[in-house]
Amino acid sequence: xxAGDVRIAEQVSAAKKLGADAARELLxxxxxxxxxxxKKVVEFDLKTADPDEAVAAMxxxxxxxxxxxxxxxxxxxxxxxxxxxxxLLG
Numbered sequence: 001x002x003a004g005d006v007r008i009a010e011q012v013s014a015a016k017k018l019g020a021d022a023a024r025e026l027l028x029x030x031x032x033x034x035x036x037x038x039k040k041v042v043e044f045d046l047k048t049a050d051p052d053e054a055v056a057a058m059x060x061x062x063x064x065x066x067x068x069x070x071x072x073x074x075x076x077x078x079x080x081x082x083x084x085x086x087x088l089l090g
Contacts, residue, residue: 001037004040006089017057018064019064020055020063023065025060027046027054027055027076029074029076030071031046031047031055032076033075034075034077034078035057035079036056036077036079036080036084037057057078067078068080070085072089
């Protein structure tokens with residue numbers, strides 16, 4: 001995956017412990033969530049998805065927001081999946 005022409009508007013250290021409240025705030029205004037855990041990628045249509053289920057998909061075992069997390073337009077991506085990043089940023 002190449003770097004492309006991506007501008008970072010805001011960067012937050014993964015060392016900063018962000019929990020469920022931060023995850024909910026990140027979803028404000030979003031219409032789609034893509035959550036990648038290992039090889040599993042799950043997409044949520046945030047207009048119809050259970051908000052608690054979407055937030056749970058964003059959190060790791062410690063209850064903190066998983067990294068990397070990216071918001072582009074109305075899409076939020078949590079976790080890393082190369083194909084997802086290529087499609088979104090390609």
